[in-house]
Amino acid sequence: MNGAPYNVLFVCTGNSARSILAESILNHIGKGRFRGYSAGSHPAGRVNPLALEWLNQQMFPVDELRSKSWDEFAAAGAPRMDFVFTVCDKAAGEACPVWPGQPMTAHWGIPDPAAVRGTEREARHAMTDAFRQLSRRISLFVSLPFDKLDAMAITRELRAIGSLDDANASAPNTPPLS
Secondary structure (H helix, E strand, O other): OOOOOEEEEEEEOOOOOHHHHHHHHHHHHOOOOEEEEEEEOOOOOOOOHHHHHHHHHOOOOOOOOOOOEHHHHOOOOOOOOOEEEEOOHHHHOOOOOOOOOOOEEEEOOOOOHHHOOOOHHHHHHHHHHHHHHHHHHHHHHHOOOHHHOOHHHHHHHHHHHHOOOHHHOOOOOOOOOO
16 A cells, blocks of 8 residues: 555445445545545435434544445546445446446445335334444455455455355444434
């Protein structure tokens, strides 16, 4: 690492919940070594209110969060990405833009908490689960010894993180969204 933070883009379809959560989590726990961004293939145009509520409750950064198109990050003058992670299965199946700099990519599918159609309690539970899964994966990601791994080893690690069975894993100690 040359002193500059690693730029990481989290992509999903709507860019309203999962990728937004991931951006904020990485910017919180990345401690200046990482800079998180998020985008969507078909952005919703607004951030899910429960995602913002959850992040505020956890005292995570929300000021710069907005729903935006992934085209912003493929355009001239956009930050050069070192990593791009899809966090939804639909976006993973779409033809992505060509990312300048050829970043490392991996799929980290997480169920969409914004798609939950049920009670408010069920929606809050889904947001809590998405946050916990993303927190765990991002914590593992930022703890990788990048200076000791070659590109193939990093790619293997990124894919292994994305294939974690989060339902059977111990989650960070975060209270449910109340």
